[in-house]
Amino acid sequence: MSLRREDARLAGQRIVISAGPTFEDIDPVRFIGNRSSGKMGFAIAAAAARRAADVVLVAGPVTLPTPMGLRRVDVRSAAQMHAAVLAELPADVYVGAAAVADFTPQRVAPSKIKKQAGVDTLTLELVRTTDILADVAAHAQRPRLVVGFAAETDHVEQYARGKLEKKKLDLIAANRVGIAGSGFESDDNALMVYWRDGERALGPAPKTQLADALLDLIAERLHA
Ligand code: CTP
Numbered sequence: 063m064s065l066r067r068e069d070a071r072l073a074g075q076r077i078v079i080s081a082g083p084t085f086e087d088i089d090p091v092r093f094i095g096n097r098s099s100g101k102m103g104f105a106i107a108a109a110a111a112r113r114a115a116d117v118v119l120v121a122g123p124v125t126l127p128t129p130m131g132l133r134r135v136d137v138r139s140a141a142q143m144h145a146a147v148l149a150e151l152p153a154d155v156y157v158g159a160a161a162v163a164d165f166t167p168q169r170v171a172p173s174k175i176k177k178q179a180g181v182d183t184l185t186l187e188l189v190r191t192t193d194i195l196a197d198v199a200a201h202a203q204r205p206r207l208v209v210g211f212a213a214e215t216d217h218v219e220q221y222a223r224g225k226l227e228k229k230k231l232d233l234i235a236a237n238r239v240g241i242a243g244s245g246f247e248s249d250d251n252a253l254m255v256y257w258r259d260g261e262r263a264l265g266p267a268p269k270t271q272l273a274d275a276l277l278d279l280i281a282e283r284l285h286a
Contacts, residue, residue, distance in 0.1 A: 071281040076153040078205070079107045082122030082159040084226065087184065089171035095222045096161050100124035102193045102211075102251060103159030105273035107132055113277065118186035122160055127168040135248075140166055149195055155280060158195040158210050166191050171271040195228040207284050209233040222256050233257050233283060235264075235276060255279060 081103020100121060107119040108129030117132035120143055128134045135150075137143045140163045147156070165188035167272065174264040175184070175247040199208045210220045210231045238252040250264035264275045 069263065069277075069281075071285060072110060072277060074116060075284070076116045076118075077107075077110050077153060077155040077157065078118045078120065078147060078150045078153045079103055079157045080120040080122075080143055080147055081107065081111070081160075082124040082126075084122045084143055084163045085159050085168045086140065086163045086191075087138075087139050088167050089173065089175045091114075091174055094163060094165075094188075095123075096163065098122070098124075098161035100126050101249065102273070103157070103271050104129060105269045106157055106276060108161060108227070109273040109277050110168075110271070118150045120150070120160075135157040139163075140194070144192050144194045144197065147198060148201070151198070151201060151205070153205045155207045155284065156195075156198045156205045156209065157280075158198070158208075160194075160202045161213075162194060163191055165189065193229065199230040205282060207232045209235065209280060212236045214238075219256065219261070220252055222254065226256055226258070233280065238266075259285060 082100030083096045083098040085095045087093045095229055104126050107117050111117045111129055111131035119132050119134045121136050122143060123138055136147050137146050143160060143162060154200060168187040168189050195210045208231050210225060210229060211232055212225050214221045214236050218236050222234050226234040233255060235253045235255045238254055249268055250266055251269050251272050253264040253272060255262050255264060265272045
């Protein structure tokens with residue numbers, strides 16, 4: 063198989079990608095989750111593997127098949143994803159495409175929480191999870207390119223650039239969630255990608271095509 067000249071720029075590069083949701087356990091039968099399908103992250107990982115990159119895909123709980131030519135590490139919680147991603151450093155590129163839970167129950171009940179007669183409310187104490195993306199970007203073994211995602215409905219550029227700066231990222235891909243047929247659970251998506259002195263609109267397009275467009279941009283920025 064031969065690669066387009068542009069595609070060859072990622073050959074041999076070590077790329078760590080996190081994808082999917084995280085599930086935060088409440089008790090042995092319940093959890094807090096979100097609706098991320100993992101499709102975007104899996105598409106990026108598959109496209110990077112096709113370009114002969116050395117790809118590690120850290121996957122939250124999803125039902126997607128493992129793309130060819132990469133190593134997959136399955137995790138469940140935000141804490142597990144954090145540990146699994148850090149264990150894969152050093153790397154050339156990190157793409158944080160997972161919808162990581164921002165909060166997790168302070169403690170997991172050891173047995174199933176039962177209803178109590180006459181009690182109509184239940185309070186769950188949640189604590190912040192570690193921001194994996196910000197942690198990777200501040201790490202002693204920081205990848206040369208750290209790429210984040212943001213789901214924004216309005217003030218897309220302002221909020222996305224805020225995260226770019228705050229988390230010290232090189233690129234941020236904002237899901238244009240307001241657009242019909244884009245975002246969570248959809249096969250199509252549209253991204254607005256920002257970096258310090260530039261921006262590019264990608265899509266709307268099928269997530270597989272969008273993954274390739276994002277990798278073109280990643281390869282460009284990696285060699286800028
Ligand atoms: N992220 C992470 N670790 C977390 C939370 C988020 O690595 N504990 C990453 C996600 O993988 C994603 C980006 O951070 O790349 C999303 O940033 P976040 O600040 O969570 O943005 P939103 O989800 O858009 O949330 P909000 O706008 O509410 O801040």
